[in-house]
Amino acid sequence: MMSERYSIWRRHLLQSMALAVPAMAMRPGRRPAMAAPAGEGWQVLSPTEVALLEPLVARLIPADNLGPGALEAGVAHYIDRQMATPWAEGDHFYAEGPFEAGLPTQGYQFSHTPAALFRMGLVRLGEVVQQQHNTPFQNLSPEAQDAVLTQLEKGELDLSPVPGPLFFQTVLDLTMEGFFADPIYGGNRDMVGWKLVGFPGYYSSYVAEIERHNLPFTRPPQSLADLARAHAEDAQHGHAPSPQHVGHEGGQHP
Amino acid sequence: MSRTLPAVDVVVIGSGWTGSIIGKELAAAGQRVVMLERGHAKWTAPDYASPQVHDELKYERRNELHQNTARETYTFRNTTAQTALPMRRWGFAYPGNHLGGAGAHWAGVSYRFDETEFRLRSHYTERYGAGILEGLTSQDWPVTYAELEPLYERFEALAGVSGRGGNVQGHTPPDANPFDPPRNKDYPNPPMKVPFAAALFGEAAARMGLHPYIQPSSLVTRPYTNSEGLNMSPCSYCGFCARHGCEHFAKASPNICVLPAAMKQPSFELRTDSHVVRIELTPDKKRATGVTYVDAKGEELFQPAEMVFSCTFAINNARMLLLSGIGTPFDPTTGQGQVGRNYTHQTTSSVQLFFREDYNLNTFMGSGASAVTLDDYNNDNFDHTGKGFIGGAYIQIQVNGAGPINFHPTLPETPRWGSAFKAGVRRYYNHCVNITITGAQQSHPGSWLSLDPTYKDAYGQPLLRITSDIHDSDIRMSRFVTDRGVEIGRQIRGVERAIGNPRTKPYTSTVYQSTHLTGGAIMGDNPGNSVVNRYGQSWDVPNVFVVGSSMFPQNASYNPTETLGALSYLTADAVKRDYLRAPGPLVRT
Numbered sequence: 001m002m003s004e005r006y007s008i009w010r011r012h013l014l015q016s017m018a019l020a021v022p023a024m025a026m027r028p029g030r031r032p033a034m035a036a037p038a039g040e041g042w043q044v045l046s047p048t049e050v051a052l053l054e055p056l057v058a059r060l061i062p063a064d065n066l067g068p069g070a071l072e073a074g075v076a077h078y079i080d081r082q083m084a085t086p087w088a089e090g091d092h093f094y095a096e097g098p099f100e101a102g103l104p105t106q107g108y109q110f111s112h113t114p115a116a117l118f119r120m121g122l123v124r125l126g127e128v129v130q131q132q133h134n135t136p137f138q139n140l141s142p143e144a145q146d147a148v149l150t151q152l153e154k155g156e157l158d159l160s161p162v163p164g165p166l167f168f169q170t171v172l173d174l175t176m177e178g179f180f181a182d183p184i185y186g187g188n189r190d191m192v193g194w195k196l197v198g199f200p201g202y203y204s205s206y207v208a209e210i211e212r213h214n215l216p217f218t219r220p221p222q223s224l225a226d227l228a229r230a231h232a233e234d235a236q237h238g239h240a241p242s243p244q245h246v247g248h249e250g251g252q253h254p
Numbered sequence: 255m256s257r258t259l260p261a262v263d264v265v266v267i268g269s270g271w272t273g274s275i276i277g278k279e280l281a282a283a284g285q286r287v288v289m290l291e292r293g294h295a296k297w298t299a300p301d302y303a304s305p306q307v308h309d310e311l312k313y314e315r316r317n318e319l320h321q322n323t324a325r326e327t328y329t330f331r332n333t334t335a336q337t338a339l340p341m342r343r344w345g346f347a348y349p350g351n352h353l354g355g356a357g358a359h360w361a362g363v364s365y366r367f368d369e370t371e372f373r374l375r376s377h378y379t380e381r382y383g384a385g386i387l388e389g390l391t392s393q394d395w396p397v398t399y400a401e402l403e404p405l406y407e408r409f410e411a412l413a414g415v416s417g418r419g420g421n422v423q424g425h426t427p428p429d430a431n432p433f434d435p436p437r438n439k440d441y442p443n444p445p446m447k448v449p450f451a452a453a454l455f456g457e458a459a460a461r462m463g464l465h466p467y468i469q470p471s472s473l474v475t476r477p478y479t480n481s482e483g484l485n486m487s488p489c490s491y492c493g494f495c496a497r498h499g500c501e502h503f504a505k506a507s508p509n510i511c512v513l514p515a516a517m518k519q520p521s522f523e524l525r526t527d528s529h530v531v532r533i534e535l536t537p538d539k540k541r542a543t544g545v546t547y548v549d550a551k552g553e554e555l556f557q558p559a560e561m562v563f564s565c566t567f568a569i570n571n572a573r574m575l576l577l578s579g580i581g582t583p584f585d586p587t588t589g590q591g592q593v594g595r596n597y598t599h600q601t602t603s604s605v606q607l608f609f610r611e612d613y614n615l616n617t618f619m620g621s622g623a624s625a626v627t628l629d630d631y632n633n634d635n636f637d638h639t640g641k642g643f644i645g646g647a648y649i650q651i652q653v654n655g656a657g658p659i660n661f662h663p664t665l666p667e668t669p670r671w672g673s674a675f676k677a678g679v680r681r682y683y684n685h686c687v688n689i690t691i692t693g694a695q696q697s698h699p700g701s702w703l704s705l706d707p708t709y710k711d712a713y714g715q716p717l718l719r720i721t722s723d724i725h726d727s728d729i730r731m732s733r734f735v736t737d738r739g740v741e742i743g744r745q746i747r748g749v750e751r752a753i754g755n756p757r758t759k760p761y762t763s764t765v766y767q768s769t770h771l772t773g774g775a776i777m778g779d780n781p782g783n784s785v786v787n788r789y790g791q792s793w794d795v796p797n798v799f800v801v802g803s804s805m806f807p808q809n810a811s812y813n814p815t816e817t818l819g820a821l822s823y824l825t826a827d828a829v830k831r832d833y834l835r836a837p838g839p840l841v842r843t
Contacts, residue, residue: 064673092316092324093343098553109342180657198683216614231305
């Protein structure tokens with residue numbers, strides 16, 4: 001099944017790339033590739049895709065003196081796993097034609113599912129960078145990579161049939177999701193996204209804290225997996241689930 | 255060819271607040287009721303269990319509980335000159351799906367409408383002259399606030415609403431809303447706790463001589479047994495509320511407040527995964543014979559019934575009528591026909607506030623309705639002379655749980671990515687909050703609903719087409735009230751910058767503006783100005799009742815749930831009292 005889906009996708013992709021048909025004439029299959037994945041820990045993205053995606057997300061949220069970035073947070077892995085979900089295949093996407101360009105107030109009017117848009121955009125970005133710089137994106141300096149991404153964001157790179165700014169926004173949205181979503185989805189490793197901004201994750205009650213105004217909230221964040229583990233341990237020991245209160249640090253008005 | 259099922263007295267389409275209230279009331283009166291819900295049977299336990307329900311990605315990004323656009327969506331255009339195109343994924347609103355409908359994933363905000371809302375056209379004409387309504391088709395309701403007052407009280411007892419009445423038999427406590435409409439009784443539960451940011455808003459507003467108060471909410475604030483004998487538990491301010499189900503039995507929903515009582519009635523039956531495709535009529539189109547629906551297996555079934563209640567999500571009621579051939583579709587070129595007329599949404603705007611770093615706002619704590627609000631610039635609580643608009647908006651800081659996927663604020667000049675973004679979001683995530691401004695939206699001939707000529711749903715039926723732009727009256731209103739919001743924002747302690755974002759034209763399908771879609775099957779006092787009478791009864795097919803926010807002739811600033819709950823009781827009472835004895839039109843013209 002995996003190889004059949006892969007070949008359907010691959011056939012389509014090669015065709016559309018070769019002919020460069022306009023976006024709205026295309027009608028990609030609902031099931032994107034299950035490519036031979038990049039290796040251990042990768043579900044659908046190919047080695048080529050991973051080689052481009054990892055440095056890309058690393059520029060969107062870089063590792064710096066404030067801590068780990070998107071690469072270290074596992075955002076590329078998050079995106080890989082999202083590409084294997086029904087959502088990426090369009091299970092919440094109205095995919096009936098006809099497809100027309102539409103107006104800005106009418107929103108997304110391409111036929112591509114989230115996976116199709118993402119993977120076609122990635123392929124085209126790789127090709128365009130190779131053409132323009134005579135080397136793959138991952139071999140550019142960070143400054144040159146930033147310059148490419150700025151061009152992409154501003155619509156100055158032609159990724160036809162994928163609109164460049166739309167692809168940029170898609171990758172940016174996925175990167176924010178991967179950096180800030182619960183670690184169960186494969187990104188936000190060690191909750192680095194939450195630690196950066198001070199989001200505590202999931203405490204089931206703040207009833208004792210909500211009116212402790214200006215409380216400096218210093219408790220470590222909790223993920224869904226942490227809480228599920230706590231529930232399981234409670235059940236194992238015959239206890240009622242632990243209340244997930246956050247303690248009694250004092251608050252004060254500045 | 256559909257299979258015919260055994261006949262029943264009542265079919266209710268949809269399990270949201272309106273359908274659940276009506277279904278339970280009629281079953282308790284001995285009627286054999288079948289409720290058809292297109293979504294799955296999702297119950298608080300186990301479907302909204304902790305900790306899994308605290309998942310921002312699943313519920314707030316992947317639309318877990320919303321109408322699935324892959325199966326059914328709306329098409330949209332601003333004007334008749336454009337071609338409507340489908341909303342391929344959600345932006346402007348989150349229509350409900352699954353058991354409890356939008357009532358399972360709402361925020362719990364619980365307002366009564368202002369007295370002036372029910373006689374909108376008369377009120378503004380009397381006070382300012384008819385010119386102020388030029389270009390608008392907003393109209394009076396066929397029911398008054400005084401008639402709905404005891405029914406609001408019933409809904410509040412059902413939902414366990416928390417708040418402090420600002421006009422309880424003439425008494426106005428100093429921290430309550432002096433603009434409240436008159437009430438016979440105070441709310442069943444005391445007001446919610448106040449998060450830091452909302453308290454700062456209240457402090458500044460009070461200093462400015464305005465009238466802040468704690469927003470009424472259907473998140474209960476103490477253990478509560480509701481009017482159906484069902485238990486609710488206090489809200490824990492967990493921060494995962496709107497768009498999520500509530501695992502705490504704290505946020506009122508049909509699932510915990512009504513449906514268990516309905517299902518205790520031997521004559522009540524709930525069928526989920528049952529998608530109604532149309533209401534069937536006799537050949538003369540004077541009477542409904544039942545509904546045709548498709549079950550989870552894909553089998554088409556005909557459910558005969560003596561009465562049909564269309565209680566679908568909001569404007570989907572208009573679609574159900576159009577698909578069923580009930581009433582005359584609105585024609586904007588002639589102004590004839592009523593079905594689809596007066597579609598409205600909500601005129602929302604915001605003021606973004608950036609705080610000093612020593613103000614820990616902790617907006618990840620909160621609930622869908624934890625807010626301090628003021629109505630000084632709402633309804634006709636201020637002089638509209640010379641302002642070029644009617645109505646207004648409420649201004650508030652609401653702290654409803656700031657998940658970082660959707661909320662990662664930076665200053666507007668900060669790049670959206672890179673190290674500068676990272677430093678910006680680190681600086682402002684816990685030191686930024688919005689003043690939200692929620693305004694009325696007036697009806698006008700350029701804003702209406704019809705069946706789309708091109709695009710179909712998963713069942714091969716035409717999608718509902720929205721043609722709409724916001725009237726200049728509301729654009730002026732938004733500018734005026736947003737400016738007031740900026741003034742307040744600048745007075746809030748700790749605020750370094752306040753940036754107003756008033757609503758602008760054109761109306762767009764891409765930006766969330768509330769899930770309060772209204773109109774399309776509006777109520778009125780005669781068939782020449784409405785689709786249904788005050789009881790939601792179709793003027794054309796009197797054994798069809800169409801209940802919900804689809805009945806609102808225009809949208810008030812306030813959130814719709816309490817009012818559509820009160821209207822559900824109005825309908826149920828009239829059917830039990832009058833219709834069952836003598837089936838036929840409940841209002842004669």
